[in-house]
Amino acid sequence: MIAAHLPVLQVVLPLMAAPACVLLRRPRLAWGFATLVSWACFGIAALLLGQVLENGDISYALGGWAAPWGIEYRVDTVNAFVLLIVSAISSVVLPGARASIEREVEGDRVDLLYTCWLLCLAGLLGIAITGDAFNVFVFLEISSISSYALIALSGERRALVASFRYLVMGTIGATFIVIAIGLIYMVTGTLNMADMGARLPAVWESRTVAAAFAFLTVGVGLKMALFPLHLWLPSAYASAPSPVTAFLAGTSTKVSVYLLLRFVFTIFGAGYAFGIQALEYVLMPLALLGILSASVVAIFQLDVKRLLAWSSIAQIGYMVLGISLASLTSLTASILHLFNHALIKTGLFMAMACVFYRIGSTRLEDMEGLGHRMPWTMAAFVAGGLSLIGVPSSVGFVSKWYLVLAVLERGWWPLAVFILFTSLLAVVYVWRVVEAAYLRPAPAGTGRSEAPLSILLPTWSLIIANFYFGLDTSLTVGVASRAAASLLGAGP
Amino acid sequence: MNAATAMLVALAIPAATAVLISLTGRWPNVREAVTLTGAALLFLCVATLTPGVLAGERPEQLLVELFPGLELSFLLEPLGMIFALVASFLWIINSIYSIGYMRGNQEQKQTRFYICFAIALASTMGIAFAGNMLTLFLFYEALTLSTYPLVVHKGNEDAKAGGRTYLGILLTTSIAFLLLAVLWTWWAAGTLDFRAGGILAGAVHGPMVGVLLALYMFGIGKAALLPFHRWLPAAMVAPTPVSALLHAVAVVKAGVFSVVKVVVYIFGIDFMKAEPSTDWLLYVAGASILIASMVALRQDNLKRRLAYSTVSQLSYVTMAAAILAPLSVVGAALHIAAHAFGKITLFFAAGSIYTASHKTKVSELNGIGWRMPWTMGAFAIGSLSMIGVPPTVGFVSKWYMLQGAFSTGQMFAVAVIFASTLLNAAYFLPVVYAAFFRKPGASEDNPGHGEAPWPVVLALTLTAAGTIVLFFLPALPLGLAKGLVGV
Numbered sequence: 001m002i003a004a005h006l007p008v009l010q011v012v013l014p015l016m017a018a019p020a021c022v023l024l025r026r027p028r029l030a031w032g033f034a035t036l037v038s039w040a041c042f043g044i045a046a047l048l049l050g051q052v053l054e055n056g057d058i059s060y061a062l063g064g065w066a067a068p069w070g071i072e073y074r075v076d077t078v079n080a081f082v083l084l085i086v087s088a089i090s091s092v093v094l095p096g097a098r099a100s101i102e103r104e105v106e107g108d109r110v111d112l113l114y115t116c117w118l119l120c121l122a123g124l125l126g127i128a129i130t131g132d133a134f135n136v137f138v139f140l141e142i143s144s145i146s147s148y149a150l151i152a153l154s155g156e157r158r159a160l161v162a163s164f165r166y167l168v169m170g171t172i173g174a175t176f177i178v179i180a181i182g183l184i185y186m187v188t189g190t191l192n193m194a195d196m197g198a199r200l201p202a203v204w205e206s207r208t209v210a211a212a213f214a215f216l217t218v219g220v221g222l223k224m225a226l227f228p229l230h231l232w233l234p235s236a237y238a239s240a241p242s243p244v245t246a247f248l249a250g251t252s253t254k255v256s257v258y259l260l261l262r263f264v265f266t267i268f269g270a271g272y273a274f275g276i277q278a279l280e281y282v283l284m285p286l287a288l289l290g291i292l293s294a295s296v297v298a299i300f301q302l303d304v305k306r307l308l309a310w311s312s313i314a315q316i317g318y319m320v321l322g323i324s325l326a327s328l329t330s331l332t333a334s335i336l337h338l339f340n341h342a343l344i345k346t347g348l349f350m351a352m353a354c355v356f357y358r359i360g361s362t363r364l365e366d367m368e369g370l371g372h373r374m375p376w377t378m379a380a381f382v383a384g385g386l387s388l389i390g391v392p393s394s395v396g397f398v399s400k401w402y403l404v405l406a407v408l409e410r411g412w413w414p415l416a417v418f419i420l421f422t423s424l425l426a427v428v429y430v431w432r433v434v435e436a437a438y439l440r441p442a443p444a445g446t447g448r449s450e451a452p453l454s455i456l457l458p459t460w461s462l463i464i465a466n467f468y469f470g471l472d473t474s475l476t477v478g479v480a481s482r483a484a485a486s487l488l489g490a491g492p
Numbered sequence: 493m494n495a496a497t498a499m500l501v502a503l504a505i506p507a508a509t510a511v512l513i514s515l516t517g518r519w520p521n522v523r524e525a526v527t528l529t530g531a532a533l534l535f536l537c538v539a540t541l542t543p544g545v546l547a548g549e550r551p552e553q554l555l556v557e558l559f560p561g562l563e564l565s566f567l568l569e570p571l572g573m574i575f576a577l578v579a580s581f582l583w584i585i586n587s588i589y590s591i592g593y594m595r596g597n598q599e600q601k602q603t604r605f606y607i608c609f610a611i612a613l614a615s616t617m618g619i620a621f622a623g624n625m626l627t628l629f630l631f632y633e634a635l636t637l638s639t640y641p642l643v644v645h646k647g648n649e650d651a652k653a654g655g656r657t658y659l660g661i662l663l664t665t666s667i668a669f670l671l672l673a674v675l676w677t678w679w680a681a682g683t684l685d686f687r688a689g690g691i692l693a694g695a696v697h698g699p700m701v702g703v704l705l706a707l708y709m710f711g712i713g714k715a716a717l718l719p720f721h722r723w724l725p726a727a728m729v730a731p732t733p734v735s736a737l738l739h740a741v742a743v744v745k746a747g748v749f750s751v752v753k754v755v756v757y758i759f760g761i762d763f764m765k766a767e768p769s770t771d772w773l774l775y776v777a778g779a780s781i782l783i784a785s786m787v788a789l790r791q792d793n794l795k796r797r798l799a800y801s802t803v804s805q806l807s808y809v810t811m812a813a814a815i816l817a818p819l820s821v822v823g824a825a826l827h828i829a830a831h832a833f834g835k836i837t838l839f840f841a842a843g844s845i846y847t848a849s850h851k852t853k854v855s856e857l858n859g860i861g862w863r864m865p866w867t868m869g870a871f872a873i874g875s876l877s878m879i880g881v882p883p884t885v886g887f888v889s890k891w892y893m894l895q896g897a898f899s900t901g902q903m904f905a906v907a908v909i910f911a912s913t914l915l916n917a918a919y920f921l922p923v924v925y926a927a928f929f930r931k932p933g934a935s936e937d938n939p940g941h942g943e944a945p946w947p948v949v950l951a952l953t954l955t956a957a958g959t960i961v962l963f964f965l966p967a968l969p970l971g972l973a974k975g976l977v978g979v
Contacts, residue, residue, distance in 0.1 A: 390667075391637065392630040401559065401675065408679045416675070420668045427663055431656075439644060439652050471556055471564075 003047070007060035007073040010044045010083060010129055011139075013037060014122035018115050027102070027110035034114040035094040038121060042087040045125075049080040053479070059131070067131070068192040074131030078483040081335065082128040082258045085342050089250035090121050093346060096458035097243035100353045104241040105153050113153050117247070119146035124255045133181045133267070134191045136259065140177065140223070143255070144170045147248060151240040162235035169222055169232040176219030177259075183212035184267070196267045204272050213277055216263055224256030226320055227290025230313045237309035242353035242362075245305060249312055250346035254338050257319050261334070264323070265487040274326050283324035288418065291317035295425035299432070304362045305352050307429055308345065311388065314422070315341045321419075322403055330406035331484035332477070333399060339476055340395035343469065344387045347462035351381040354451035354459060364432065369442025371434075377451050378437045380463045385430035387466040390423050394470040398477070495544050495551035498537055499566045499621045502576065503614055505534045510610035517603030524591050527606050531584040534613065538573075538580045545573045546971050552623060562678065564630065567623030567686060570975035571756070571825055575749045576620040577968075578832045579742050583613055585951045586737040589840055592947030593733050596847040605645060605731070609738075611638040616742045619749065625674050625684040625758065628750060629666070632714070635746055636662045642734045643727050650729050657726035662713045665720050670711025673704055677758065686753060688978075690760020701759075702769030708754045709773060714747025715810055716803045718780040725799040732843025735795060740802055740835035745828050748809035752824050755813040756976065765816050777811035778908040780804070785915035792853050794842045797919060798835065801878060804912060805831045812893045815905050818977040820896025825973035826966070827889035833959045834877035834886055840952035841871035844944040854923055861927035863942055866949045868927045870956035875920035877959040880913055885962035888970075 002009070017037040024030045051058060052075055060073040075083075094117070105113055123143025127136055148170070152163035185191055187208050188199040203209055218229070225233040233253075237245045264273045273279040291314045298310035315337070322334030352362050354377040359366055371378045387394035400423060407416045450456065469476050493501065509530030516522040544551065545568055555564040590609070594602050615638055618631030636659065644655035678684055681695040696704055713720045727739045755764065764770045781804045788800035805827070812824035844867040845851055845860065861868035877884035890909060897905040943949050962969065 386637070389663075391633050392626070393634075398559075400671075404672070404675050405679060408675060416672060417668065420672055424664055424667055427659070431659070435652060438641075439647055439655075471558065473558060477559065 003051075005060075006044050006048050006051070007058060007075055007129060008062060010041060010048065011122055011126045013044070014041055014118045014125065018118040018122065021115040021118055022111060025111055027107065028098070030111035030114040031094070031098045031101070034118055035091070037118060038087065038091045038094050041121065041125065042084075042091040045080070045083040045087040048075055049084050049479070051075075052077055052080040053482075068190045068195050071135050072131040072192055072194075073129050074194065075129060076483075077479060077486050078261065078335070079128045079258065081339065081479050081483055082255060083125055085254060085339050086121070086124050086128065086251045089342055089346050090117070090247055092458050092462055093243050093247045093250070093350065096350060096353065096455040099452050099454050100243045100357055101241060103357055104155055106155060109153055113150065113241070113244075116146040116149045116153070117244075119143075120150060120247075120252075124251050127255050128258055131193050132191050133184065133193055133196060137174065137178045137181060140174050143252070144174060144223075147252060150244045150248070151236050154239055154241045154244075156239050158235070159239035162232075162239040166232045166236040169229070173219045173222030173229075176215045176222070180212040180216035180219060183208050183215065193262070193267055197269060200268060200272065204276060209268075209272075210277070213268060213273070217260075217279070217282065220256055220260045220263065221286075224253045224260065224316055225313055226316060227286050227293065227313060230290065230294070233313060234306050234309040237312070238303055238306040242305075242349065242356045246346045246349035246353060249308070249349050250342035253312065253316055254342055257316065257323075257334070257338060260320075260323065261331075261487060270326055270488065280324040280326065283320050287317040287321040287324060290314060291321070291422050295422055295429070298429045299425065301429070302364050304355075304364060304367065304433055305349070307433070308348050308352070311426065311429065312341075312345055314425075315345070318399070318403060318419070322406065325406050325410065326488075327406055327409060328481070328484050328488060329402060329409055331487055332481045333402035333406050335480040335483050336402055336476055337399040339480070340399045340469070343395055343462055343466050344384055347384040347459060347466060348381060348388065350455065350459040350462060351377055351384060354380075354455050357451050357455060358449055364436050367433065367436050368440040369437070369446070371438035373442055373446055373448055374450050375448070376456055377459070380456075380459050381437070382434060383463045384466060385426075385433070387463075387470065389426045389430060392470075393467060395466050395476075396470075398470055398473050402477075493540075495541055495549060495568060496553040496566075498541050499551065499553055499568055502534060502537045502541075502580075502617045502621070505530055505537060506610045506614035506617065509534075510607045510614070513603060513606045513610060520602065523603060523606060524587075527587045527590075527610070528584070530610060531580070531587045534617075535580040535584055538576045538617075541568060542573060542577065542968070545570055546975065548975070555627075558626065561682075562626060562684060563624070564627045565623035566621040566627065568621055569686070570972040571749065571752060572620040572622070574825055574829055574969055574972045575745060576617060578829045579613065579616045579620065579745070582737055582741050582832060582836055582955070585954050586733055586836070588947045589736065589843070589951035590733040592945040592951070593731065593843050593847055596945045596948065597731070599645070599731055600647075601645065604641060608638050608641045609734075612642070612738060612742060616746060619746045622686075624686060625677065625754075628753065629670065629674055632670075632712075632746060632750065633666060635743060636666065636714075639734070639738050639743055642738065643730045645731055645734070646729065654726040654729035658723045661720055661723040665711050665713030668711075669707045670713075673707035673711050676704055676707070686757035688757065690756075690758055690763050692759050693763040698767075699769045701763075701767040702772065705759065705764075705770045705773060708758070709751065709776075709810070712747050712750045712754070714743055715751045716744060716747060716806050717776060717810060718783055718803070718807075721780070721784065721803045724803055725796050728793075728795040728799050732795070732839055732846060735798075736836045736839035736843065739799070740839050741832045744802055744806055745832060748806050748824070748828060751810050752813045752821065752828075755816075756821060761816050761818070761821070761977075773814040774811060774902065774905060777807045777814055778904060780807035781811060781908055781912045782915070785912050785919070789915065789919045792855055794845070794852060794854050794857075794923070795839070797854060798838050798842060801916070801919065802831075802835055804916075805835065805878065808893065808909075808912075811905060811908065812896065815893070815896050815900060815902050817896035817900045817902075819899055820893050820905075821977045822970070822973040823889050823892030823894075823896055825976055826885075826892055826969055829969045830877065830885040830889040830959070830962065833955055833962060834874045834884065837870050837874035837952055837955040837959065838878070840948065840955060841867045841874065844948045844952060847948060848941045848944040854926070857923060858926050858930035859928075859932035861924075864944070866943060866953055868924070870952040871927070872924045873956040873959055875924055878920055879916045883963045884959045885966065886959070888963060888966050
């Protein structure tokens with residue numbers, strides 16, 4: 001009975017839990033409640049993925065109203081995987097968030113933070129699960145607005161500016177997306193994604209569809225921080241409370257990438273996007289420029305959280321590069337990297353949460369000698385950094401392997417060399433941190449003081465996951481290649 | 493315990509040693525006992541595998557399937573056996589030496605030093621036993637990363653700069669070239685297994701074969717083929733035991749080991765012979781030998797001179813493989829062992845001199861031979877082996893290389909070997925001459941020192957003896973090397 005309603009519970013549970021969280025008031029209680037809900041969401045996502053892998057796609061009519069009048073939730077391999085990523089990241093980060101949040105957020109706002117967290121989680125899960133285009137916009141706003149609040153809740157004043165900047169850019173992005181949806185509705189008369197996908201080929205020639213496609217690409221590009229629409233991201237990530245950064249870095253941009261995949265392949269169709277609109281000529285140069293420029297900028301950052309944020313922009317470039325190649329292997333690489341990069345970046349940002357907890361800063365100059373003061377934290381950072389670089393046996397290597405393979409299939413040698421060389425830029429920025437932490441003396445009078453276990457444990461479980469899924473790729477590669485196949489098969 | 497499991501055990505022993513060292517770090521004597529026990533156990537374990545390999549067994553062990561159709565796997569074959577034997581045997585001696593050296597020089601962070609050392613050995617075993625190119629690549633990178641903390645051990649600006657060069661070159665070449673070559677091979681041939689006769693025949697054609705070979709040869713930066721050799725002199729900022737075992741044996745031999753593996757098992761000797769686009773390797777390796785030797789002539793810092801000598805000697809192995817005659821490949825395999833014993837002796841001697849007198853320059857060594865007779869005697873033997881003079885093992889490997897070169901009519905290779913023998917003599921013999929026959933200058937006379945601590949002297953005497961023993965009893969490495977090409 002309940003198993004049949006899992007799709008709606010996936011969203012309704014965190015959505016209903018959010019107001020309940022406000023009523024709890026007490027910080028610890030709110031935290032425990034949010035963690036519990038998040039883990040329940042993770043359980044649901046895991047069950048859904050299991051169902052999809054076993055029985056194929058799930059279609060769920062909300063309130064019993066059949067599509068296209070009612071809202072349809074549609075779970076296939078692609079979004080089941082995204083649901084799993086989002087809920088897993090939230091569930092791993094939350095247990096570690098308590099100690100960090102108590103330090104970084106004023107006491108009377110802590111319960112609000114967890115409320116926003118749940119709302120954001122509900123929004124992100126909603127975007128992923130829904131099969132209704134307008135519903136996407138609704139959930140997009142829920143997740144966006146709650147994430148503006150999450151960022152602004154940081155004690156630092158610059159967080160307000162960062163949040164406001166994100167709000168402006170995010171709103172433009174969301175508006176563009178809703179305009180695109182409106183335009184598609186104009187020509188197809190439906191908001192159901194599957195119906196849109198079925199009716200659009202008949203009107204491929206229309207200028208309205210072309211406009212919708214343009215609005216959509218730019219709008220989603222803004223939300224996922226595609227170069228050159230990325231400027232909101234570094235300051236937002238750098239000034240948000242550390243666990244929030246870890247959560248958003250692993251989920252928010254990933255869901256936006258999913259949105260691009262869904263619109264391009266399921267709704268517009270690969271034939272339209274790549275055949276008529278030549279999307280690859282837009283995405284690929286932007287991806288390459290983004291990878292290169294963001295990696296170079298990351299090298300010159302003085303704050304490690306900001307450094308990691310720039311690195312995220314570069315990593316999104318790799319995912320978009322995979323999408324722009326539009327082959328089975330390349331989409332597999334992109335979807336794999338969604339998962340893998342979530343593990344890498346969340347792990348690294350959690351390590352920064354540990355650092356911030358102890359020394360109240362994540363600036364490179366303050367992290368000198370930290371390898372001896374916080375050996376476990378910095379070891380986690382190094383391991384995560386190696387995964388980011390793509391050392392074999394880590395998840396980063398798995399992504400890189402598939403992406404380069406996809407490029408080789410096309411016979412684009414220079415591009416393969418480019419990908420490998422830019423991954424060396426990651427060596428440079430990771431090693432700046434390593435040198436500061438291990439090869440510079442710690443300030444006088446500082447002893448060994450490790451972060452509390454409650455943050456360290458989630459950090460290390462993410463790092464271990466980095467290497468576990470780097471060696472046992474059967475789940476990730478299996479799901480990602482199935483998802484890629486379903487995306488390519490779904491298009492007309 | 494069957495042979496397949498023994499390979500895993502050989503990997504697990506140094507890894508477990510690393511863990512135990514970290515747990516016993518507080519008690520230096522216990523910690524050192526752990527290192528020595530681990531080294532001895534590892535050698536025993538590796539030694540038990542030898543008879544089977546000599547008898548023609550090729551045990552295989554799958555670990556996990558990384559990608560569909562592509563596993564991490566181990567496969568024991570003669571070349572890996574030689575490499576594993578050499579590395580694990582010298583680890584024992586090097587550990588004795590390390591204890592004397594690290595304590596004698598009162599080095600900091602000794603626990604971290606021994607941990608990284610054990611991890612590096614585990615990676616080395618992984619390389620030696622790798623069953624396909626992906627597994628080899630994995631442990632190759634692990635070796636780079638685990639030796640980085642050893643290179644920057646001193647933690648000063650010099651060490652940091654050296655570490656950057658080290659990591660920069662090794663990671664750049666391996667990720668930008670080697671990984672690309674591996675991916676290309678996988679994409680073209682559909683397998684990465686090491687197979688007798690190679691896997692590339694028919695999968696890659698024409699000039700592309702030469703390009704792929706270039707990606708492999710320059711991608712294996714640890715083989716220090718010019719112009720990607722600079723990491724090796726840079727690594728000399730490390731404490732001498734690191735230079736001795738890792739940058740004369742484990743790391744650099746992992747490089748040329750991979751080169752021979754790629755030539756023999758990925759390309760295949762016959763395939764390379766049939767492809768004229770691969771001819772360049774012989775000339776580049778030959779040039780590497782000569783240029784590095786000439787640079788070595790000009791080095792006054794003893795360890796840097798040894799480092800450039802290593803660059804040159806490594807290219808011997810590459811060139812011997814590139815001659816593509818079965819006998820020269822035997823020579824290449826033998827040279828991995830021969831150079832290991834000779835060069836570790838020389839580094840041990842350099843470290844011994846530093847420990848006893850804090851001298852690092854060739855020009856300061858006048859007359860030191862009488863004060864440190866064991867050290868400089870061993871140095872002389874090591875030098876002879878480098879030059880290739882009997883009764884040292886260096887002669888045996890050069891003999892096979894020359895035979896191979898003659899058998900295929902490669903006069904270029906013959907000329908290079910002769911010219912470089914002269915060069916080797918020109919940069920090693922003056923050191924020996926100065927040490928024994930020059931009077932120390934007044935300012936250099938420092939009567940305060942004699943020999944280095946006994947573990948140091950013991951270690952270098954053992955390895956010097958090894959270079960001579962291997963000359964008279966080369967049956968084991970020779971048998972294995974011949975098994976490699978089936979002659």
